[in-house]
Amino acid sequence: MTLLLRDRLEGDLVIEVAFTGSTLDLGDRADAEVRSRALAAVSAATGAEPVVMRQVHGADVEVVEDAAAAPTCDALVTTRPGLALLARAADCVPVLLADPAAGVVAAVHSGRPGLAAGVVPATLRRMRRLGAEQVVAWVGPHVCGACYEVPEALRDEVAALVPEARSTTSWGTPALDLGAGVRAQLAAAGVATVHEVRVCTREDADWPSYRRDGDAATRFAGVVWMSPR
Template structure:
């Protein structure tokens, strides 16, 4: 099921949506289950879905067309091709979608704790600008909130040294990280003016997959962005 759909109309229509717990898109899912989920995404969007092999890094890959046999190993993708749906998968990390309505360039990024610190979202913005695009709109998908994402104090300090806005405290008073706040700060610094946030905590809301809540049993959902005439 696709939820929280949004669209921007220009020379090309750019659309975004987020799958939920009803579709299993993780690498650990059975091939048949993941294939069926991707087929549902394709039917709902009218676009060819493209997955990343996500590694919690900051590499950004250009998707030149449809039907690539191998998922790129990266944590962000960009394209200007209509009818290509870029997917960023998560189960507590932050799926971030970017668009330039004037040119039709789009991006999808997976920002977990390491990716946030490595700057995957600013790098995706920079790669779009290298193509002559100006990402004016960003969507931040459901993710574990700063009141739920407990981390050791030394890990909090490590991330906060790079992204101070990510420092947080759990609802029970221990060190935490607010990945969404960190991403919002990075988008602001990068000059993205329109940031739209889906206000859901994956750990608290069972309609979203959560590794923090379900451990190895957690599936993966995806932020999806595509364009069409």
């Protein structure tokens, strides 16, 4: 199955979201033919043209109007139906955002640096400048706070910016809870409706995980797209 965990909202436009799981390899290291087939599968499943960003673990947000764009950033926003925005991950948090009444959607890649830099709040600000008001969020599969071990100094550095991200592994060492940090940022920005996929990518072999598999890990994607009613 190409797309998993699909959801749908209806407003002036139909907005759909989904995640690709481990059946498709959308990673930068994937063979060009493999990646091309994966994007073609996403296009066939969504009826939209995929837009992929060059993710760099930052907080830059780009508004895209066509599928030819492949910007270097960690968040994509569009008001154009027919574009499928992808946020790829293998432990980081893919966040999908939508306002079906305003017709604005976004896909966000929030890893540890992006969480600290505030990529999710930056995306919401950009969406609101485009007319979004009642934003709904989907927080995709990601490494959980009981599995994401980091040095204590790094935990303290991130927690100083996002206190909710402070965590401890199940074996008692310093950790970060990226999902909790993202949820806190969404709440602080006034996003009241948040759907969370409660899957830890490190623990569940059905999802790619860099922490579990290292360089052999593939990448899945969160996907959001719009179409006319």
